[in-house]
Amino acid sequence: MIPLQLTLKNFLSYRDATLNFRGLHTACICGANGAGKSSLLEAITWAVWGKSRAATEDDVINGGAKSVRVDFDFSCNGQTYRVIRSRTRGRSSTLEFQVETKAGSFRSITAKGLRATQEEVVSCLKLDYDTFTNSAYLRQGRADEFMLRRPSDRKQVLADLLKLDRYEELSGKAKDTAKEYKGKIEQLKKSLEPLAVELTKRAEIATELVELKQELIQLQEEQEQSRKNLEELRAIDYQRQTWSKQLAIQQTQHQNLTQDCDRLVQDINSLQKQLTAVTNLIEQEAEIVSGYNQFIAWQTQENELSGKFAIHQEAQQEKRQLEKELEQQKNDLNLQIDRIQTRLEGIEQQEQDNLKVLAKTKDVESALVKIQTSRQQLEELDRLQQYISPLIKQKNELETLINREEAMLSAKLEQLHNSAQKLAETIDKVPEQRHQLLTVDAQIEELNKKRVYQTRVKEKGTERRDFQTKLQENQRIYERQIYELQQKVQMLDNPDAVCPLCDRSLDEHHRHQVVDKTQKKQQEIEEQIWVIREQLSTCDREIQLLIAEYHEISREISPYDSLQQQYGQLEAQLLATEELYDRLQTTQTEKDNLELSLRNGNYAVELQTEIKRIEGELQTLNYDEKTHALVRGEVNNLRWAEIKQAKIEDAKKRQAKLDRQKPELIKEINDLQTSLEKLHINSPIQQQIDGIDRQIEDLGYDRIVHQNLLNSLRESQNWQFKYQELQKAQQDYPQIRARLIELEGLLEARSQEKQKIQAQLQDHLQQQANIIDRRQEIEVLEREIYQRRQQLDELISRSGRLQQSISQIDNLKIHHQDTEKQLKEDEKQYRIYQELTQAFGKNGIQALTIENILPQLEAETNQILARLTGNQFHVQFLTQKATKGTSKKKTKLIDTLDIVIADASGTRAYETYSGGEAFRINFSVRLALAKLLAQRSGTSLQMLIVDEGFGTQDAEGCNRLVGAINAIASDFACILTVTHMPQFKEAFQTRIEIYKGDRGSTLQVSN
Template structure:
């Protein structure tokens, strides 16, 4: 992917920006922290994959904006594509994918965003995670490999290669294997339990037959007792019928007696009520006169109640009018107090204004001095405008001279260090040649032993295979001997039949068959002993071969270390080949650099320009101290302007006060007259006088009204007695008739009591003739109940036994089904256990890492050779011998999985921590870049774009120079390289710069070529 153009609208810190990448090969994205450098890279990833560092999707939208648009044009495999992505705040998003054709862009967009995103990833063959781990070298990831423990490096590499999917598959396989293992164990437990239960089937069947016989006996006895119970219950039912009739007659007798008693009580009550009504009717004349007097008093009370209501209404109207009059007067008094308060405030303001106006002379003198100070400051400001560009240019020239001096010094130190190393290498060359020959001799000897070890191993495998065949033949012989022995045992029976045709044998045929079978048994027995002897010989040979193999393994233990040592020595020897010529060139360069630094013969044009600037600055004679004093003088007299504004404001306020004072006096006089008029001659005062006249005309006296109301309350008892008299006149005929009726009913009930007494005596005679069988019935019922309980218990037991037999039949079927399920679960357990091991860290993951490490090593050494001039060499080692114990001489040496990184230079193999910062950075950069290329290759695409953000701020000037040299060394391998930094020194090393500045209108871009 090669970027061509990026257009941003309301993306993060950008409002509107466009960046054209055409013509950029190696460029630097520079600017202050927070200016928006990283937002450019976020815009590329957001446009293509919809991913960014924002926490939510709406966070990519610029603050205050409603929607964001990003257009990214790039070239991939000589085809130009364009991606347009936009999003509205709180709404939906759109994604378009287009390809450039001779007639313009043609849409490749699918129906949905997800389908379009998949199409983009298919064209690029690159997803977001692979991009940020390959094309984007992020800060802090370069030395991640080197600083971790060897046992942790494989995990880091697995994370970069996305091998976690195999770990997930391994965990799923483990879970499934555990499930099938648990399922198999559970099924086996169920089968054992079912087998124990099935063994009880015969005992349960026999017990069922016994219980059925007992049930039949109990049912017969129960039928006989039931017939006798029915006879006794018939007699008892007849007796209970007569007892019920007796009870009913007795109840009727008691009811009649109760009716007679109630009738006597009602008759006495009615006669008493009749006497009370006769007494009330005798007072009719007195009650009628008292009721007439009550009606007369009630009429007088109604007349006085009308006057009372009219009087109350007039008093209420008067109260409301008085409240209105009081409110109007209070409002006028409030206005009067407010105006008086305003008049007092005007007096205070007039005193304050007079104090300010007294300072007029002093302020005018200060204003004159302020004007003189400002004229002097303007002169110095104009001179500063002439001097400032010259000072900035002088600082730039001085920085250029300092950078050139630093570069020459760094180059001198680097060449001197390299020359010292070359001298040391030249002195070590004979020793290296001798060491290479000695190591090569040892390796040749060990190679021969390795070949012999392979032959020993092949011979051991051959003996093992031959031994397995012998063991198989031994099992066949044992099986045949068993069959022949069984035939011989069968032939010992006098009535034996032929084992082949199943026909009876006569004596002749019996002898032939026995003789033939015994001969076969003897031959197979001899073959069996021969096989046993051969197995013993093979076992002894294999033991000898194992001991020899272990001895050779111990002798070959230093083989890998010797190979690594030979590689290091050959690399060191190869590096010393052209030492003499390189030393001469370095000495010449050192002398030239030392002369330039001593005489200052570098950056001559810049130094000449700097001297001219110094002369111009002296001619202008600008002094920053005088300029600062002039500013202070202006600030010292600026108080006069503030005081002048206050005086003008005081004069304006005094004019307003003079005009306002007469108006307030006139308002006070007017309000006082309104208050007097409201109290004497107003509409409300006239209405109050009219209401007072109306109250006098009503002539209502409260004492007369209260006396009349008391008399009415005292006479109200005649109204109640009058109502009682009217009710008595209506009730008296009814009460007299009821007394006559009750006397007749009492005579009838007395005759009914005598009849009921005769019927009761007749029923008692009948009961004496029928015997009472209740005790016999209870005894028989208890006997039947006890036998019923026995029968129910036997039936329950019989049902339980039948249910157990059915359950055992179902268990038998379940036993057959679960047997097949157990076999299936065991097969699944074996399959998923094998899959878990295959997907684990020692399976496919280890195999993939083992395959990719040689590529990573070759790619790293290729890059490192270009960065260091074949001075450094890296080797990845995945296994090493474990620590030897006391019994190590008798056992095989155990190999430990690791990921050691061996670094060799002209001095030999050394620890990573002993290398200088520049060398360590080159090693880290080579490993990280090699990983990036491998990740891109695994994704099926070429790495054409490279973004480097490796924390340049942690590097000194020498480190920055080395990094710049490293980037230039690999520039031809990429179509576009972008570096991100905020360091001024680092960005000056690139001719193409993308400068990012933060402004109130958002981040702005400026491309410098």
């Protein structure tokens, strides 16, 4: 990276400044302490990598401004680039990355997002911030960092600078993988032991299986012979069973014929009785007709009396109303009359009810005859139903199964409909869940930025603490140097003092010269101590601010874990909903197919076919279930006759009881009426009652006559029944006669058939007696076959188990071989990862890298150191040293990184060199490390920034340092040095003067 131009706007102490690096090769950035020298360099690191010494990102903004912007043009690999980084207070930073075109303008190559653009910049430079600060940027206070470490720690520092920790991570991963393979190896070895034991059992099982097969063949032969004998005996027994079945059939036929003959005899006897009764009834025709005519005449007379009875009843009602008015005067008497009258009316009503019941006597008797006939027909149909019922039951069961299948399909259709509806509702919630996910993701992204910023704050705090520690260490060094200088001054105050360097006597002139030089150096160190103290105070304030800011950010990012958990849940829900679309499509297709099947009846096809077959068989039997139901209904409908017959008998008993009660009640009413007449002879109501009585008298209605007429009607009602029976007898006589002749002919035919069957039955009984019964032999043979079958099943089962065991052992053998192969492979991988663990470890590639780089580092350091010291110093790096063991004869080599420094007087410890000498050594080592780090990062070190204090150098040391910088200038495209010492800045032709005033820092380039 070669700087071309730097433009600052509101960055730290700068309001508006531009520095053009074109034409600058070696330049000195000079100015007073706090003028803004280091800020100029910090602007470069902030623009390119977004990092600076500021505690927070907003701290880089000038105190009086709201935003900051830094433009940095640089050349890399022959191409010109521009980085523009800006930030508004309280907002995030923006980064623009551009490349120069052939036309001289800049084209944006900014990636999507700040992080991606930053990666593009680093990829272009092949240089990250840590490598830059440890190579091209030699920051103040870090020149002696490497040299002040203990020899045992220098290797670690060098490893950190070379970024060898990635090999340590690889070593840890290889070690973990090796442990995994070791565990797998132990597990595989344990699993191989039982497999080997099982494989040894195969020969024993194979021998047992051969013996078992021989025994099985022998038993099968015996079983086959027994089966043949059984078939012969079953053939003989089958003939016997055939004769037995034929005999049973003939016996059943004979029994049925006997029952038919008996039933026909009973039917003939019944018909003969009916015929006799009908004949007797026809012979009484004249008497019945005469009695029936008398009944009709009485019935006509009774109708006339019924009309008068109605009028009489109305008059009686009016009379009772008037009597009720009179009864109000005598409540007790009226209540008695009403109660008795009510009882009388109840009796009359009961008489009427009884008359209605008794009027249906003839109809009941006719219905009883019909129910008997219907019951006979019902018995015939019931016998036919007993044969058909299983078919009907099977049909009903099939219909039930079909209906159940239809119901199941309907329920499944409903379930699919509900599932589809629920899936659709769940899918409708996806946009809301996605919106929630995006919201949570935005919150997490914001918190991630804060976490990154918190990490930066922590790193900045650590850096400030390290810088504080180094300042304190430098302060102690300077205080020790002041103490040494004070001792020198005290020694020089003695007139006989000698030179502290060469031990020669000093004259007055030289003594004053040495004292002046020592006091001047003491003053410079005191100035450095005051600078360090000021820096320590500033550093302490910055650390306190960083701690407070770190805690504040920690409080702000506390919801991070809960948001991560919520994000995971929402993401899992969205992933789960991706399957819902396929499930919804499948459910909808299945629902459509079910609806089509239900609509077309394409279900339970076999059951529907079976129902059609049963319906055909029922049609062949010519059984009409409706006729059966009608007959059964007719029987049920005629049962009322039996109930009415019982009611008629009850009505006769009730009427006899009423006939006894009615005269007594009438007498009581007459007595009460007489009493009422005596009480109310002259009242107007009584006169009305008298008028009603005269009206009743004029009506001429005689209740007794009416009652006698009704009794006569009841007595003669029998003639009506007999007349109906006579008509029915005249109708039934020809049918009964014809039916009797038919049954007598049928009886004769059945008797002849019965005699024929009986003769055949005797013949079959004689033939059956000649057949030998072999059933006992068959049972014995079947038991033998069954027992042998059990033995065969047991042997076959054992054979199967043995064959399965052999098959399992064969599979175990394959598994054993696979396991051995896997064991060898895992052992191979285990060895490989063990070697990788060692190779990536500190004694492997890391040690080898350091061993390889140290000669180059040593040569580069000595080359630079020779330029700085006039070939007076030489540095040597030792990686091992010998130590004595427990035995005096044995020595032991240990790893270390000692730095041996030799001068004209020989080798001596680093701590014994003066400040100027130590700085030249530190500078040489640091500069050599910088060049090596740049080479290892894949880029050449074209820029060098030296921000170090050169106060330890005397005039000759400064000249040598400047000479060394000029000597190595050809290796770099641009070298910038930072100092506040006037004598040092004069050594450079090009100077960048930094001034700080009321409007902030300004710069000026002078030659």
